[in-house]
Amino acid sequence: MRSNYEVVIIGGGIIGSSIAYYLAKAQMDVALLDGGAIGDKTTKAAAGMLGAHSECEDDASIFFPFARSSQQAYRELKDELYEISQIDIGYREGGILKLAFDESEKQKLHYLLQQPSVQWLDGHEVKKLETAVADHIVGAAYIKDDVNVIPTQTCQAFAKGAQVFGASIFENTHVYGVQKLNDSYFVKTTKGTIEAKRVVVATGVYSNGLLQDIGVSEQLTPVKGESIVVQTNQPILQHTLFYEKSYIVPRNNGKLVIGATMIEDEWSESISLQSMEDLINTAKAMIPSSSEWKIDGFTSGLRPATFDGQPFIGRHPEDEGIFIACGHFRNGILLAPATAELIRDLMLEKEENKEWLDAFRIDRRQLTKV
Amino acid sequence: MRSNYEVVIIGGGIIGSSIAYYLAKAQMDVALLDGGAIGDKTTKAAAGMLGAHSECEDDASIFFPFARSSQQAYRELKDELYEISQIDIGYREGGILKLAFDESEKQKLHYLLQQPSVQWLDGHEVKKLETAVADHIVGAAYIKDDVNVIPTQTCQAFAKGAQVFGASIFENTHVYGVQKLNDSYFVKTTKGTIEAKRVVVATGVYSNGLLQDIGVSEQLTPVKGESIVVQTNQPILQHTLFYEKSYIVPRNNGKLVIGATMIEDEWSESISLQSMEDLINTAKAMIPSSSEWKIDGFTSGLRPATFDGQPFIGRHPEDEGIFIACGHFRNGILLAPATAELIRDLMLEKEENKEWLDAFRIDRRQLTKV
Amino acid sequence: MRSNYEVVIIGGGIIGSSIAYYLAKAQMDVALLDGGAIGDKTTKAAAGMLGAHSECEDDASIFFPFARSSQQAYRELKDELYEISQIDIGYREGGILKLAFDESEKQKLHYLLQQPSVQWLDGHEVKKLETAVADHIVGAAYIKDDVNVIPTQTCQAFAKGAQVFGASIFENTHVYGVQKLNDSYFVKTTKGTIEAKRVVVATGVYSNGLLQDIGVSEQLTPVKGESIVVQTNQPILQHTLFYEKSYIVPRNNGKLVIGATMIEDEWSESISLQSMEDLINTAKAMIPSSSEWKIDGFTSGLRPATFDGQPFIGRHPEDEGIFIACGHFRNGILLAPATAELIRDLMLEKEENKEWLDAFRIDRRQLTKV
Amino acid sequence: MRSNYEVVIIGGGIIGSSIAYYLAKAQMDVALLDGGAIGDKTTKAAAGMLGAHSECEDDASIFFPFARSSQQAYRELKDELYEISQIDIGYREGGILKLAFDESEKQKLHYLLQQPSVQWLDGHEVKKLETAVADHIVGAAYIKDDVNVIPTQTCQAFAKGAQVFGASIFENTHVYGVQKLNDSYFVKTTKGTIEAKRVVVATGVYSNGLLQDIGVSEQLTPVKGESIVVQTNQPILQHTLFYEKSYIVPRNNGKLVIGATMIEDEWSESISLQSMEDLINTAKAMIPSSSEWKIDGFTSGLRPATFDGQPFIGRHPEDEGIFIACGHFRNGILLAPATAELIRDLMLEKEENKEWLDAFRIDRRQLTKV
């Protein structure tokens, strides 16, 4: 391990890894540190939907264009990453059906239909696309552009890709704190101290200690998400199904992911009996015959939530050399490329998207208060 | 592999292994063959209750004394097996509480109370023993003598014990068929043919092919049982709880087993979503706070059911040298020692228990018909 | 389960599944039966190389053109199967480097260089392609066309694809025997008897019982193959490396497979300490720094070997309605499409490849003897 | 979670859990916090030998009596813990054979023979006890009193036992820092701040951040230990075999643990190919036929090493209310009861063992220097 890098990125989840990729590709001298293994925390538990539309709440002004630009970045990334890293990100088209089983649910999907790429299907049409859906289906918003990827492989493709572009990766390197001295930062790790001109904090929901350490008062709270991975003898779904906050995602390897619970303020990754029951019930609401599906395994992870549900992306309010990128809640896989681009542009002092940076400032709460 | 043994036992589940142990201990020259690994099929999935009382139906005339004698044999076996095999069978006292949540359920437990070792506890007393039980508990039949063991370890203790007494064990040795020539049997296996003076068929629910082959018309049907293994931060149960056909068994290692479904005529060992939901619901009926328990894993196996629910134990009706021991349904772990004793006594022409042998004859269906 | 099908295929490994796909696509009425789960036996353990060249021994007259045609079939199948089954077969280009570390090893690769698609690289060039290869490398035969797939997913894509074309799939349906009556075959299974006009035996190394039952005297012997799956922080290999009978295969998901042992006449799938040591040593011979690779898991399976190393494909010598397709030894994944085509052509009485059918007759041993 | 306890223990490995047990039993008001799950870090990876003699280096003056007293405490604890917690700690007698394969190795064992409970066996006698040992065995030091336990179950028995005595346990509660205000300590966790009169730091090798935070300059370094868990068809070992720093431990459940590597300064828990090879080779040196043993799984964990190999146990040098218990290196399971007794005696101001406390002071390095 060299003791000196231009940029040290703390955290090798999807966010830190994509930032490492974008910076290394822009020829910066990067070290990516992770306390455990690349992509092994929240990122591992994600379903991998790139849900720019489906995750967009009724009034989401800023989320949508940002998410959409990130979603589009994946179209090129999927081949680029494969070529460079030799890892397939499992990009899969098919789109999402957001289901409505009564009129009020249908009303709630109304806002989505504004988007040119979203289309309303009545119950009959839905059954034609996916015959196993419950008979009393009223209709669905069909979102063609909301594709999906395999999160761990995507994260590793970013990290290996960064490596190919010259970045250094250190796993099992936990960071205790960051100290400033003159123009340099000293990153204290279990493996010794590293000096850097710039530091990026991309430690997901595990950021609270470091944020305190660098004098930022915002804190993240975990929202645990548990999922069941299943196999079935029935013909496989062709689309991701979405109902309430839950979904069934078909994977390239023939398996299905039923996700995900939303357990607030829970730091454990264990799977509870109650959560299993809830997931099974939502799956049955969408597909009655799912009761026969076979359990293949579970996943669980902690979504990093901020006070208003939007991520923190940008410069430290008082410290030029520290960059923050965390709090991506339900959408870190989707938002990784656009987040990395923002950080890269800031660092290279390229023209950046001011509107987005304002929306994602880490001190936005205090600013609003005023 | 020698090509010649006095006795060849086909099937290394709890039944075949205990028979091997009893015969080898009686100084017979034994080979125990299993198509896979010792104890790795139905035996592995068992909860391990020695439920002589709790499994006894209202009118069970023959089951009870047979089961009771087997249960008692374990009291000495637990130390004997440890000494000989160095494997701990996980014998655990504590007993079973058969719960009643209303008057009619209470009535149904009435028959149990005839037994001297069974005691009625009212709701208040049950709550004192196990505070987590649902508040509307009416009472429970408390069966002190129904202890439990860890099935895989018990099975391996029998098999290793047999080995110590001189038996030969061959895993991954599938048997295709058995042929008689003069006074010898030729057991055809994937590893060649073995000659034997006597053959024991102890292949559990997987016996149908061999039974046909030796000219027996009875067939076994599988009743799949799935269980959830859980962990909890709550104080551990001290007793096995039993309600309807389901139970929660505390293990020596601090884990709990919630079991088990009864899926008739199902040859797959997979775990279905529906089964999970059912098990979770029964657990909640007994212990409402179980909804917070953490999932540790699953087990599944196929109970070998006969037409009348009683095992087949004894000699082949027309063939002196062939012995059968299969179809132990819900109680193979419990019944293993008594089964092995019957087979040993028959083989050594010791005085045997005629009543039991009559009850468990494999041709009893035809005999009754007449 | 209907009790009557035009064709019953016994065995849902890669061979049975590909046959089901080809027959269903040709609009035949097919049932595919497996005693366990689709693709869960030998097929699951395969590395997935389509090694038409690399597996071809010096003098292989018939293997090469047959293997080559099968390899080429995959080029179209990869997209066709994805479209129909929604499952990605993990087709990955890159090719194989067959390494030589001294002159005699180099000589042994000589025969490969006859092929137009194979190229010799000297040590220097090899190191440029794969910098981690041991420094004393002398050179390598570079086989561009020997790509690879992910076996389980390929097998499931065939099976689901067959289902989409109308085939019925029954898992956990073990077949005991096949009886002929008039013009029909009665296939006896754990779930009852099924009548069929034609039967295909595709039960891999597990065929011996059935072959006996249908009066065929040939037997298969198992050659166990164990592999280690690893992860590495080093840049990933771009090519499959092959040395002696061992190899390192990079997977799309960023993992590497180090395979495989050749343990003759072994029916167990367990992983022995000795085998681990051997695999680790071969990996180090190819890539010294592999000693730092991290173990992710193991696989193991039984290759179905015939007396001469070539598969049995074709009609039963005396029974028009029975077809046999087993014994694919080291190359069942590679040979699946070509095997399925032969069976389909025979069944539909299309013009078939006589030369291949002669080479793969199940009674070829007797014929040669004469 | 109450916000106020008499004692907060940070770290729920074997050390923190045993302290919680001893304090709760002494009727103190205790909270035990762990960032993950009880016993899930280094403790989980231990073999569980109580090696008072076998771990004692030639000249170990202080280690031996301390270890011996702890070893003896287990004799009573095994039943006490089972009664209170319902969890079996897997206490298993049999003892350790420290093997010598040549004269110089024999010489090195000489010091052990001073102990009354240790006995020299010549090669012939060793072979009689364990027939599978390599034939060229010269002899062994036979240590009857060095028994073993199952670490995870022991740790959980302590924690559940503490709970029964009134302690509160909080898993998934990571501690960021400890602050003193007046006479109280404020323990900052992911779940909020807890006030305590006394704090115990028992965070194993993960203590460095907290030690810095409380102004202690000593640091721990990890020594990774990897093991292989195996199964065998051969008769099971009756004794633990020890050779060089490696060993083979037979478990109650019929499995064997081959351990363990010593990889200095390594924070990852992954298993490397090189380590596998080394373990396999040492096993073969002891038992040649081990090459046929079957791999069942792996374990890995980080031993907490101090500068001189002895643990830190006692009061913070400048802060009365903070207690430290970490750095138990190769022997935390063995030393847990004696460590907990020391801490309890200090806290209750009982008469404590001064000699031991002096030897284990955390500021002993500075003191010596003077």
Ligand SMILES: Cc1cc2nc3c(=O)[nH]c(=O)nc-3n(C[C@H](O)[C@H](O)[C@H](O)COP(=O)(O)OP(=O)(O)OC[C@H]3O[C@@H](n4cnc5c(N)ncnc54)[C@H](O)[C@@H]3O)c2cc1C
């Ligand atoms: C059930 C579930 C389903 C989801 N589905 C989707 C989805 O379909 N689409 C989508 O876009 N998003 C989804 N998400 C959200 C997504 O997973 C997260 O937003 C994203 O993974 C966050 O990435 P991250 O890199 O910020 O955090 P992480 O993946 O947690 O990475 C942070 C890394 O930092 C490391 N680290 C932490 N502290 C330190 C330290 N002090 N020193 C060194 N290293 C440290 C950790 O080891 C970790 O590897 C889902 C989440 C869950 C839980």
Ligand SMILES: Cc1cc2nc3c(=O)[nH]c(=O)nc-3n(C[C@H](O)[C@H](O)[C@H](O)COP(=O)(O)OP(=O)(O)OC[C@H]3O[C@@H](n4cnc5c(N)ncnc54)[C@H](O)[C@@H]3O)c2cc1C
């Ligand atoms: C969920 C569940 C819970 C249970 N709980 C309890 C309980 O609490 N108490 C209790 O007493 N019982 C219980 N049981 C029942 C008990 O598990 C069975 O009765 C018992 O395991 C049957 O043992 P077996 O040896 O007959 O069969 P198996 O354990 O299935 O053994 C048969 C063996 O034969 C081998 N074999 C089969 N065919 C061949 C062949 N042709 N050649 C070579 N080998 C062959 C197989 O590989 C297998 O190892 C439970 C069962 C289930 C499923």
Ligand SMILES: Cc1cc2nc3c(=O)[nH]c(=O)nc-3n(C[C@H](O)[C@H](O)[C@H](O)COP(=O)(O)OP(=O)(O)OC[C@H]3O[C@@H](n4cnc5c(N)ncnc54)[C@H](O)[C@@H]3O)c2cc1C
């Ligand atoms: C380590 C290893 C590496 C390999 N690598 C490669 C490679 O890189 N490339 C390659 O081309 N090949 C490779 N192979 C070879 C390849 O795996 C086999 O040739 C191929 O899988 C054989 O397929 P199969 O369908 O004949 O057998 P199987 O996959 O074993 O399928 C047979 C099926 O029949 C079922 N069955 C058996 N008996 C019955 C019954 N009585 N009733 C009902 N169902 C039954 C079984 O359950 C099973 O699913 C490798 C093999 C191994 C072990």
Ligand SMILES: Cc1cc2nc3c(=O)[nH]c(=O)nc-3n(C[C@H](O)[C@H](O)[C@H](O)COP(=O)(O)OP(=O)(O)OC[C@H]3O[C@@H](n4cnc5c(N)ncnc54)[C@H](O)[C@@H]3O)c2cc1C
């Ligand atoms: C391969 C191997 C074999 C071994 N064999 C033996 C043996 O045979 N006999 C023997 O006596 N010993 C053995 N040991 C040594 C023994 O395992 C250790 O000495 C012992 O486990 C140390 O226990 P601990 O409680 O100090 O640490 P741990 O078990 O690591 O517990 C520390 C706990 O603190 C928690 N924690 C850490 N930081 C925080 C925080 N900031 N906030 C909240 N919680 C936190 C962690 O989650 C963890 O659970 C072996 C070790 C290894 C690796």
